[in-house]
Amino acid sequence: MKKILFILLTIFMGASMAADAKKLVIYYSRADENYDVGTIAKGNTEIIAEMIAAKTGAKLLKVEPVKEYPKAYDECIAVAKKELAADARPEFKPVNINPEEYDEIYVGYPVWWGEMPMPMFTFFEKYNLKGKTIHPFVTHEGSGLSGVARLKKVTGANVTPGLAIYGHVAQNERAKAEKDLDKWLK
Numbered sequence: 001m002k003k004i005l006f007i008l009l010t011i012f013m014g015a016s017m018a019a020d021a022k023k024l025v026i027y028y029s030r031a032d033e034n035y036d037v038g039t040i041a042k043g044n045t046e047i048i049a050e051m052i053a054a055k056t057g058a059k060l061l062k063v064e065p066v067k068e069y070p071k072a073y074d075e076c077i078a079v080a081k082k083e084l085a086a087d088a089r090p091e092f093k094p095v096n097i098n099p100e101e102y103d104e105i106y107v108g109y110p111v112w113w114g115e116m117p118m119p120m121f122t123f124f125e126k127y128n129l130k131g132k133t134i135h136p137f138v139t140h141e142g143s144g145l146s147g148v149a150r151l152k153k154v155t156g157a158n159v160t161p162g163l164a165i166y167g168h169v170a171q172n173e174r175a176k177a178e179k180d181l182d183k184w185l186k
């Protein structure tokens with residue numbers, strides 16, 4: 001009887017610890033004019049980030065650059081290209097969540113010139129996420145899952161296989177995006 005009680009207690013504690021694992025979604029996303037979607041009110045990556053938070057109970061942390069990117073797509077890609085070439089570190093607004101307190105972190109960004117947008121580098125260089133588990137997800141318009149090698153390098157985290165969703169699918173075909181997301185979350 002004692003043995004059964006012990007086993008039950010162990011199972012119960014294990015389940016509640018798994019549910020308690022602190023989960024966080026860190027993401028960057030830009031609204032305004034973008035490729036293949038016109039001018040949008042909510043960024044493509046943000047749509048996926050919010051779905052993940054709703055499905056996993058994770059908190060949301062949005063990385064917001066101090067200096068906004070241009071609203072026009074052509075201007076934005078020109079600025080982003082220069083930043084990548086310069087290996088710039090654009091500042092981001094202060095956040096009220098400390099990502100170092102989380103165990104399991106979903107990291108989302110739009111692929112920009114084959115990499116993460118540069119404010120993500122500024123962000124990850126500020127915090128120590130070495131040894132944490134990171135699940136990367138991106139939205140893109142053809143490059144697929146890009147930028148993960150540098151995400152791994154800058155965080156030193158255990159990066160698991162990522163998810164890539166077309167931006168226009170996240171924006172305009174949410175049921176399809178959700179199906180891909182559910183598969184990945186499993």
Ligand SMILES: Cc1cc2nc3c(=O)[nH]c(=O)nc-3n(C[C@H](O)[C@H](O)[C@H](O)COP(=O)(O)O)c2cc1C
Nearest residue numbers: 029030043044045110112113114139141142143167
């Ligand atoms: C500055 C910039 C650079 C981009 N570079 C790429 C790229 O290299 N490869 C790609 O597939 N899509 C690229 N795109 C498209 C975005 O990755 C795509 O539209 C994404 O869904 C935007 O997400 P967001 O709305 O969350 O910012 C680029 C878009 C912008 C604005």
